[in-house]
Amino acid sequence: MRKHQFAKIDCNCTRRATHLKCVFCGVMEYRSLDEARRMTLGQAECQHPDAPQVPPQEKFRAMMGGSLDCLAPDYDTHFKPD
Amino acid sequence: MTQPLRVLVAEDDSVGAALLCGLLVREGHMVIGPAAMGEEAVRLARDERPDAVLMDIWLAGDMNGVEATRAITADFDIPVILVTGATEATDHDLMEQVVGSGALGFMSKPVTGDALRMNLRIVRHHTRLHARLRDSEQRYRSIFDNAVVGIYMADPEGRYLVSNRAFAEMLGWSGPGDLVSGVRSIDAQVYEVPGRRQELLARLRAEGTVAGFVSQVYGRDGDLLWVSEHCTAVHDWAGELLHYEGIVVNVTARIEAEQRWRTTLGILRSTIDAMPDHVVLLDLERNVIMANASWVRQMCGAGHPDAAPSADMAGQVEGAVMVRCPECMSEDGGPTPLDRFLREGGHQAGPVRLLPGGEACTCSVSPYRAPEGTVIGAVLVLRHDGEGCLAGSERLAARADMTGRRGV
Numbered sequence: 001m002r003k004h005q006f007a008k009i010d011c012n013c014t015r016r017a018t019h020l021k022c023v024f025c026g027v028m029e030y031r032s033l034d035e036a037r038r039m040t041l042g043q044a045e046c047q048h049p050d051a052p053q054v055p056p057q058e059k060f061r062a063m064m065g066g067s068l069d070c071l072a073p074d075y076d077t078h079f080k081p082d
Numbered sequence: 083m084t085q086p087l088r089v090l091v092a093e094d095d096s097v098g099a100a101l102l103c104g105l106l107v108r109e110g111h112m113v114i115g116p117a118a119m120g121e122e123a124v125r126l127a128r129d130e131r132p133d134a135v136l137m138d139i140w141l142a143g144d145m146n147g148v149e150a151t152r153a154i155t156a157d158f159d160i161p162v163i164l165v166t167g168a169t170e171a172t173d174h175d176l177m178e179q180v181v182g183s184g185a186l187g188f189m190s191k192p193v194t195g196d197a198l199r200m201n202l203r204i205v206r207h208h209t210r211l212h213a214r215l216r217d218s219e220q221r222y223r224s225i226f227d228n229a230v231v232g233i234y235m236a237d238p239e240g241r242y243l244v245s246n247r248a249f250a251e252m253l254g255w256s257g258p259g260d261l262v263s264g265v266r267s268i269d270a271q272v273y274e275v276p277g278r279r280q281e282l283l284a285r286l287r288a289e290g291t292v293a294g295f296v297s298q299v300y301g302r303d304g305d306l307l308w309v310s311e312h313c314t315a316v317h318d319w320a321g322e323l324l325h326y327e328g329i330v331v332n333v334t335a336r337i338e339a340e341q342r343w344r345t346t347l348g349i350l351r352s353t354i355d356a357m358p359d360h361v362v363l364l365d366l367e368r369n370v371i372m373a374n375a376s377w378v379r380q381m382c383g384a385g386h387p388d389a390a391p392s393a394d395m396a397g398q399v400e401g402a403v404m405v406r407c408p409e410c411m412s413e414d415g416g417p418t419p420l421d422r423f424l425r426e427g428g429h430q431a432g433p434v435r436l437l438p439g440g441e442a443c444t445c446s447v448s449p450y451r452a453p454e455g456t457v458i459g460a461v462l463v464l465r466h467d468g469e470g471c472l473a474g475s476e477r478l479a480a481r482a483d484m485t486g487r488r489g490v
Binding site for chain 1: 365367369371452453456458459
């Protein structure tokens with residue numbers, strides 16, 4: 001199973017929730033950063049072949065009631081122009 | 083049309099008093115008095131609570147207008163306008179006293195209608211501002227007093243300056259006053275670990291604000307409790323440190339629950355690590371999720387740092403590295419118990435040989451279920467042959483089955 005890697009995009013919104021976009025498949029989510037860090041297995045799955053594999057331990061923990069971290073390491077800067 | 087004011091007139095000269103009263107009535111205001119003596123003016127102010135006081139400086143009796151003004155502004159918070167024939171030139175000392183009396187305005191005699199009107203407008207404005215300020219202060223005071231979290235202000239020397247009731251009660255004091263006067267040194271009396279406050283101050287100096295600073299502190303009765311502090315250093319315009327402000331939450335229940343949870347987890351880990359058998363939790367793709375110390379020693383060697391302590395493999399393999407189930411082969415060359423489990427499910431057991439090396443073991447595989455009941459993995463127990471993890475009949479059957487077969 002592969003998981004999304006969400007990064008922030010500019011949305012000019014005044015709410016704390018943020019537009020997040022998967023850097024691989026491009027799917028958009030309107031969520032807070034914390035929500036992106038705690039996604040369920042169903043929410044986290046990404047079909048893009050380049051998306052990272054979910055480590056077995058993380059997946060197992062998610063199945064036991066845990067969650068998956070889907071925030072890209074460079075989430076704050078990935079979509080920002082240099 | 084503006085609301086008429088209730089104005090107390092304090093004037094010992096009857097002509098002057100009549101003039102002031104006349105002007106006030108002409109402007110539509112209500113007159114209280116006139117009072118000829120300072121003491122009488124203070125009494126009327128206390129009893130009648132006027133909106134404003136016109137106070138002559140020189141009054142009959144022992145109390146002059148400046149002293150009466152001081153009493154009225156301090157005790158009843160009523161705006162006072164002083165009226166006098168004295169000037170800076172004629173009575174310098176008196177004018178010095180006027181400045182510190184708390185009077186809102188000053189009118190020279192003879193008082194004109196314009197001067198009176200202007201001063202009463204100032205009184206109205208002052209009253210409105212004052213009421214707004216009082217409301218605002220009451221609102222914040224109410225938040226401060228009724229907050230369920232502790233709030234305090236402390237000086238850099240280590241004494242509490244202000245505290246709310248919740249904080250005082252959290253530490254076992256009967257009220258904020260008791261806490262402020264009773265705690266002479268926060269460092270010595272409150273924190274359990276010596277130097278803990280200095281640690282907090284050092285972080286405040288470096289970072290300005292510190293959040294979630296968890297410490298053990300003493301209550302007044304000597305009980306220890308855990309608190310989490312969010313603290314900010316407050317500086318003046320020149321950058322000089324004035325005081326610290328802190329918000330405190332009692333997290334004793336949370337910390338104790340964490341300690342109980344750690345103890346329970348430690349017992350479970352020690353129990354599983356004490357077993358001589360290899361115990362491994364696998365997912366359905368044969369990845370090792372967790373294993374006991376015996377298995378870690380087998381896989382990594384006895385000298386490996388991971389071999390002794392925790393059997394939780396997640397910390398070690400989180401991310402890129404995947405630890406796979408140990409390779410083994412069935413004694414009869416057919417599918418191993420794990421293969422049978424992955425194909426058919428249910429409990430599976432049988433003799434196997436661990437690879438490499440060919441160590442003979444009996445292998446038992448049990449399904450591992452998620453909270454909702456779905457099978458998401460397997461618990462695999464590998465026991466050195468002869469010690470037997472199989473039931474007696476299974477062990478006999480397994481040995482009979484192995485008779486005559488060639489070992490690996």
